[in-house]
Amino acid sequence: NKALLTALKGKETITADGRKIKLYANMGNVSDLAAVLQNDAEGIGLFRSEFLYLEKDRFPTEEEQFQIYKNVAETMAGKRVIIRTLDIGADKQADYFQLEKEENPAMGYRAIRICLEQPEIFKTQLRAIFRASAYGNISIMYPMIISKEEIKKIRQIVEEVKADLEELGVPYGKVEQGIMIETPAAAVISDELAKEVDFFSIGTNDLTQYTLAIDRQNAKLDVFYDAHHEAVLRLIEMTVANAHKAGIWAGICGELGADTELTERFVNMGIDELSVAPGCILPIRKIVREMDRA
Ligand code: PEP
Ligand code: MG
Numbered sequence: 001n002k003a004l005l006t007a008l009k010g011k012e013t014i015t016a017d018g019r020k021i022k023l024y025a026n027m028g029n030v031s032d033l034a035a036v037l038q039n040d041a042e043g044i045g046l047f048r049s050e051f052l053y054l055e056k057d058r059f060p061t062e063e064e065q066f067q068i069y070k071n072v073a074e075t076m077a078g079k080r081v082i083i084r085t086l087d088i089g090a091d092k093q094a095d096y097f098q099l100e101k102e103e104n105p106a107m108g109y110r111a112i113r114i115c116l117e118q119p120e121i122f123k124t125q126l127r128a129i130f131r132a133s134a135y136g137n138i139s140i141m142y143p144m145i146i147s148k149e150e151i152k153k154i155r156q157i158v159e160e161v162k163a164d165l166e167e168l169g170v171p172y173g174k175v176e177q178g179i180m181i182e183t184p185a186a187a188v189i190s191d192e193l194a195k196e197v198d199f200f201s202i203g204t205n206d207l208t209q210y211t212l213a214i215d216r217q218n219a220k221l222d223v224f225y226d227a228h229h230e231a232v233l234r235l236i237e238m239t240v241a242n243a244h245k246a247g248i249w250a251g252i253c254g255e256l257g258a259d260t261e262l263t264e265r266f267v268n269m270g271i272d273e274l275s276v277a278p279g280c281i282l283p284i285r286k287i288v289r290e291m292d293r294a
Contacts, residue, residue, distance in 0.1 A: 004282045004283065004286065005038075005039070005040075005282055008040070008282045008285050008286060008289075009040045009282070010040065011285065011289070012289075013042065013284075013285045013288050013289070014288065014289065015267065015288055015289070015291040015292060015293060016289070016290070016291060016292035016294070017291075017292050017293050017294040019267065019293070021267060021271065021272065021273065021274060021288050022042055022043065022045075022080075022249075022251065022272060022273035022274075023041065023042050023273075023274055023276075023281055023284060023285055023288075024041055024042055024043040024044055024045030024046075024080070024082070024251070024253075024273060024274070024275040024276075025039065025041035025043075025044055025045065025275065025276065025277070025278045025281060026044075026045060026046040026048070026253060026275050026276060026277055026278075027044050027046065027047050027048065027072075028048045028051055029051045030068060030071070030072065032278065033072065033075055035278035035279070036076075036278050037075070038278070039278040039279060039281040039282060040281060040282065041079075041278060041281055042079060042080075043076065043079040043080035043081065043082070043137075044072070044076060044079075044080070044081045044082060044275075045080075045082050045201065045251060045253050045273060045274075045275020045276075046082060046084055046141075046201065046253040046275050047072065047081060047082060047083045047084060048084060048087065049065075049083055049084055049085060049086060049087075049125070050086060050087050050088050050092050052064070052065055052068060053086060053088055053094050053097075054088075054092060054094055056094075056096075057094075057095070057096060058096055059096065059121065059124070061124070062124045062125075062127050062128045062131075063128075065124070065125060065128035065129075066127075066128040066131050066132055069081075069083060069128055069129055069131075069132035069138065070131075070132040070135045070136075072132075072136075073132050073133070073135045073136025073137065073138050074135050074136055076136060076137070077136070078136065078137050079137060080137045080138075080139055081136060081137060081138050081139070082138075082139045082140070082141050082178070082201070082275075083129050083138060083139070083140055083141070084140075084141050084142075084143055084180070085112070085115060085122070085125055085126070085129075085140060085141070085142055085143065086111070086114065086115055086121070086122070086125055087110070087111045087143040087144070088110065088111070088114060089105065089108060089109055089110025089111060089113070089114060090105045090106045090108065090110045090111075091105070091106075091217055097114070099114075106209065106215060106216075106217075110144060111143040111144035112142050112143055112144050112145060112150060112154070113144065115142075116150065116153050116154070116157075119157055122157060123157060123160070123161055126140075126157065126158060126161045127161050127164070127165065129175070130161060130162065130165055130172040130175065131165070131170055131172060133172045133173035133174075133175045134171040134172050134173050135173075136173075137173075138173065138175055139175060139176040139177065139178065139198070139199070140175055140176075140177050140178070141177070141178040141179060141180055141199075141201055142154055142177075142178075142179050142180065143180045143182065143203070144180065144182060144183065144206070145179040145180065145181075145182075145183070145186050145193070146183050146185040146186055147185070147189075148189075148192055148193060148196060151179065151193065151196045151197065152196075154177075155196075158177070176198040176199060177197060177198055178197050178198050178199035178200060178201055178248075179193060179197050179200060179201075180200075180201050180202070180203045180206075180253070181193075181200050181201070181202045181203065181207065181239050181250075182202070182203030182204075182205070182206035182207045182210075182254070183206065183207070183210055184207070184210055184211050184235065187202075187207065187235040187236075187238060187239050188235075188238075190238065190239045190242040190243065191242040191245065191246070194242050194243050194245065194246035194248055195246050197248065198248060199243070199248050199249045199250065199251070200239060200240075200243050200248065200249075200250040200251070201250075201251050201252070201253045201273070201275065202236055202239055202250065202251065202252045202253065202254060202257075203253060203254045204232065204236070204252060204254025204255060204256035204257065205254040205255055205256075206254070207232060207235065207236075207254065208225075208227065208229070208232050208254070208256070211229070211231050211232050211235060212224075212225070212226070212229055212231070212232070227255075227256060227259065228259075228261075228262070232256070233262075233265070236252065236256075236266075236269065237269050240269050240270050240271055240272075241269075241270070243272075244270060249272035249273060250271065250272055250273070251271060251272055251273025251274060251275055252266065252271060252273070252274055252275065253275040257274045257275060257276050258274070258276035258277060258280040258284065260280075260283060260284060260287055263284055263287045263288065264287065264291060267288060267291055267293075268293065
């Protein structure tokens with residue numbers, strides 16, 4: 001909508017009573033960057049890095065990844081870019097990973113589980129991200145977390161990567177590290193997890209799938225799929241409250257974050273960030289700016 005664009009571009013995403021929301025964009029490919037800029041995103045809240053792996057028939061090298069992360073960070077010119085580490089497996093398959101066929105891929109060997117079991121793949125990506133962090137405002141988030149132990153293991157690997165870079169004299173910036181809350185386990189223990197990370201980003205696509213036990217790929221189940229199910233909304237609310245208790249921020253990067261019927265409810269819950277498809281940014285900015293909780 002052209003009129004919306006002219007009226008709301010360059011404006012803050014803030015309620016009439018003064019509460020500011022970070023309104024970021026989701027990105028699944030470098031080609032999305034034009035739309036991200038065009039729609040005036042305040043940052044990138046979910047950079048789905050899998051595409052780098054899916055478009056190739058071999059692992060992308062550290063250098064290839066570095067160039068892309070650096071380019072995105074520089075293009076965003078100081079605005080935050082949250083890179084989600086590799087989330088492959090389940091519906092996203094690449095032959096060269098040689099993943100075994102599984103009975104229940106959504107509940108299988110995927111995402112952070114692959115990264116922790118095959119740390120060389122993980123380290124290559126982390127090195128590329130940390131190197132790129134010298135060229136902009138980069139944050140990292142980790143998908144499919146279920147426990148504090150995973151965060152401890154991640155931290156150990158990150159420390160090794162940073163030590164390597166320091167030894168080589170390669171510069172890197174300050175990088176905030178967060179986790180996705182997209183399993184019911186993570187939401188339920190979000191009070192504990194909040195003490196270990198800099199931010200939460202709620203992945204409602206998977207959180208809904210696992211909470212309702214409804215396969216997000218199975219169209220036959222659409223009739224049972226209630227995107228506004230109270231169980232999911234309560235888990236979101238609880239996660240935000242636990243984040244704030246620990247002094248960190250929480251956002252939503254799943255599709256539900258773009259649901260304009262819920263924008264007011266999310267703002268009232270205290271959500272700090274919404275990361276949505278570029279085309280959803282300005283309509284949400286409009287709703288937030290019209291909200292007055294005073
Ligand atoms: C989610 O699960 O909500 C999410 C944002 O991640 P993806 O859709 O890439 O699984
Ligand atoms: Mg997910």
